[in-house]
Amino acid sequence: MTAVSIERGIEALRQQVDASVASYMSSCIHCGLCAQACLFYTETGDPKYTPQRKLEPLYRVWKNDFTLLGRLASMVGMGCKVTDEFLHEWEELMYDSCTLCGRCTMACPVGIDITAMVRKTREGMVASGHVPEGLIGAATRAVEGGGPMGDLLPALKAVIRRSEAATGIPVELDKEGAEYMVILSAQETVGFPEIVEAYSKIFKQAGVTWTISTETFEGTNVGIQIGSRDIARQLVQNVVDAAEKLKVKAVIAPECGHAYTALRWEGPNLIGRTYEFGVVHITELVDQLIKEGRIKFKGKNKNRITYHDPCQTNRRGGMLEQPRAILAEISENLVEMEDAGIWNWCCGGGGGVGANERAEELRTTVFLRKKRQLDGVKPDELVTSCANCRNIIEEALDHYEMDLPVLGLTEMVAEYMETDETEEPAADKAAEGEDQ
């Protein structure tokens, strides 16, 4: 992290102000409807969590420096103060109680994109040094080791070995000219490594060539979560360099909401150009492969299943239909939670909140909203397409002693695919060899 100061913070906030920000700031009439859209307010009843209120640092800088009345007030010493004490007070609102889920943005009657402005305000928080320790640690590890959990290459290689042993399908690393380059979220590599087996099976059946770069395989972008363009740019650049070196057709964004936002939407703007490759989310790709008839299924899950829409891929990313189209192929009994779809409630751990240890108690409290959604449909299993959501939900279910398996969508696809009987898992072959 570079040197921080209140001056740098204010300048970083100034850099965020454009016509959209000025338009939004001019339009708020303090109606407070956004509070009803925010699970941090609805589950605590504390008005300080009103989303609009979280924008106060950016509002003050805009008013002081970008309006005539604000400039005049500042000239006579009556401008809004932006101090270290003030930003310190706002740190909890910025990082502990906003997951950038986007519900407030959907609810505002005058159309203020509050979520985008919280993201922008975080730039000022980083530059002024008002960031929770947990996120600073994740950011430092990401810059030094490539990911929020540090260098996971040895772990990834172990995951790949296990996948190859289980499926008999080799994973070709650093393969130039493959159609797709897969990146994973650290959460997947460490917590849900079965995803690599799922990719292997799905892509083999669909006839897709793919590879993983040993130089960059991390999809999580802590820079986006913490609010640092510099870090976000570096992490995106790592992926771009690897993908362009391997000359792949597209990079597959993993089951991780913010990884998708980082690479698909913010990335080109961060590095200042379009990529030489495309970006496709794994859910979009699987949906496309199914529609092309390249994935066949052997049956359907008969359990009562519900789908949790990750905020960044659904509400903020436009993937509302694809996961449901996939589930229609593999599930006989999909039940939708109240508010499912574009109005779905966040798991409570997105936008860096999950990496912020200080926010754990609050995060668990606001999960009560998800708990009520789940209690309303009483599913046998929950499926989602974001490893971070999955991890947060599993932890919270454990806390509330709820017995509910949480599945990853891509893994579920692999589970219900027709298997190629001619293939024998390498592990089985090895076992046969030992027997002889």
Added chain:
Amino acid sequence: MTEPGMDLLMWARGTGFQIAIGVFLFGVALRLVEIFALGRKADVAPAKGDAVSGGFRTIFSRFVPAPGFAALLPVQVIGGTLFHFGLLFIVFFFIPHIAVIKDTFGLSWPGISSAVINALTVVTFAILVVLLVVRLRHPVRRYLSDFQDYLIWVLTVLPLVTGYMAFNAVGPYIPMLATHVLSAELLIALIPFTRLTHAFTWVSSRYYNGAFAGRKGTSS
């Protein structure tokens, strides 16, 4: 000797009105320049959907409250919507107001009967009072509210009350009408310099919001 208040009324209708309209136009121009001169960097991420249609969709779609919100906050959502329509009808369809607009801008349209406008004024005022009570009592609105929120409430209510009193001959007519005209002029002049700016910036805010969503292939 002229009737008491007549000089004030004549000033309000003449010089006062010109000042108010001048300040309003200057203020609106200033605010629009302050906003749009900032510009926006071009988004180089390949679009999934159309930004322009998304923007226009959201300009209109936000007239309908978000699903479930009217049930959660019925007074605020329904009252908030109704009083805007009430004001719109009172300001632009009261026949004497149309006459002022015709004199100033040369445009006119059919009005609504004074009796209906009179009743609408009472309803709109009542809703504004209820909304003030909500602002004072609801934890979120009370928490968010500052001096300006109460100021713009007063600025909005004054022309309504004085207009009603003048029309219904409550109190001396000429001074009351002068007060009504002056309070309306104060409101007009301060629109661009207070949160009442939302009277015109809502269009661009909704557009930007919808356009960003539209680019991503989602709707907002």
